[in-house]
Amino acid sequence: MELDDLKNTWNNMSNEVQQQPHLNTEKINQMTSSKYHSRIKKIAYPEMAGIFICITGVAFTLFNFSKLNTVFFQATAVVAIAVLLLLSAISWISIRRLNVTGDVNKPYAATLKNFAVQKIRFHKLQKINVTLSYLLLVCIIILLPKFFTGKDITSNNSFWIFAFSIGYIFLLFYSKWVAKYYSKSLRQAENLLKELATE
Amino acid sequence: MDKKEAFITAIQNNEGLIYKIAAVYSNAIEDRNDLVQEIIYQLWKSFDSFKQQSSISTWMYRVAMNVAIYQLKTAKRKVTTVPLDEQLSNFHDTENSGFEEKLQLLRQHLNNLNLLDKGIVMLYLDNKSYEEIAQITGISETNVGTKISRIKEKLKKQIIKNYNYGT
CATH class of the missing domain: 1.10.1740.10 (RNA polymerase sigma factor, region 2, helix turn helix motif)
Incomplete structure (x- = not known):
């Protein structure tokens, strides 16, 4: 199918759309009303839930900090708190960016440029997010037994053998999956930026 | 009014x-x-x-x-x-x-283009002049013409590729 064949298909579609009007005054009035404009808020709910979980995690760690009797555990807890706060900040930034609809009167190419830049930034944030999540997972494995049973699993030699071997394999596959998941989309955004730069 | x-x-x-x-x-x-x-x-x-x-x-x-x-x-x-x-x-x-079948077919071709080309080709299909396409997209009229020629080439290549893979 060439462009001119596509044009025929398009014209047929246009005729069908035009033959059947869909928008009456009442519908347009409803659509222009802000009370129906709640989609973004709903989309932000999972992010907000994420922030809530992270803050709860910080509170829980601080509340139980006295149970951590060695510098190693205390340092792990500090890292966990820092990671949880960073994850909350990333979620908050994501919500803010999601809520921003830029100037819709700008030329299409300018909007595309902005979109590609935002997409690249988003992917960078997501990569940081994934890396931090992995770090958090390690901290949780170390801290939870201490919090709930008072046991120090790190003093068990088999823990370290297990942690290093399984952890390394998991990290290897995890990072490959993350790279594969984001690379195509990122490449598209970068190519689009390059093309727009020549305009 | x-x-x-x-x-x-x-x-x-x-x-x-x-x-x-x-x-x-x-x-x-x-x-x-x-x-x-x-x-x-x-x-x-x-x-x-x-x-x-x-x-x-x-x-x-x-x-x-x-x-x-x-x-x-x-x-x-x-x-x-x-x-x-x-x-x-x-x-x-x-x-x-x-209607949905036609849309599917159109999308299949348009989705292989980047967002800029997709926008341009959609306006071209809607019989917009190069001047109007330039006004809407913010690129020059000359570039609109060049891009449409390139898009035609891309689509041709795409068809040949699909044909060779037997799709």
Whole structure:
């Protein structure tokens, strides 16, 4: 199918759309009303839930900090708190960016440029997010037994053998999956930026 | 005629372009309805900024295409839509007349293009002049011509590739 064949298909579609009007005054009035404009808020709910979980995690760690009797555990807890706060900040930034609809009167190419830049930034944030999540997972494995049973699993030699071997394999596959998941989309955004730069 | 009446008339006269843009930039029917709603909402919000330097349809194309791009940010984070779906159900009736199949075919080809080419080719298909395409997209008329020639080449290559793979 060439462009001119596509044009025929398009014209047929246009005729069908035009033959059947869909928008009456009442519908347009409803659509222009802000009370129906709640989609973004709903989309932000999972992010907000994420922030809530992270803050709860910080509170829980601080509340139980006295149970951590060695510098190693205390340092792990500090890292966990820092990671949880960073994850909350990333979620908050994501919500803010999601809520921003830029100037819709700008030329299409300018909007595309902005979109590609935002997409690249988003992917960078997501990569940081994934890396931090992995770090958090390690901290949780170390801290939870201490919090709930008072046991120090790190003093068990088999823990370290297990942690290093399984952890390394998991990290290897995890990072490959993350790279594969984001690379195509990122490449598209970068190519689009390059093309727009020549305009 | 007051502002709201003028807006409603403009929308009703150009509703076809809104539905076509929504159809090209979204795959699922729910996404399409969300996009139609968002386009109309944003058109209303920026109706004051329409300065009549271009035709109303050119302005509406520009706003609608920009909204479609902003909507892509949320496309993969789908949630249940607002309760306008039912009221837009008239649009679904067109499925019976092979509308969805035609859309599928169009999308299949357009989705292989990048977002800039996709926008340009959509305007070209809608019989917009190079001047209007340039006004809407913000690239020069010469570049519009060059791009359309390149897109034709891309589509030809795509067909040959599909043919060789037996699709």
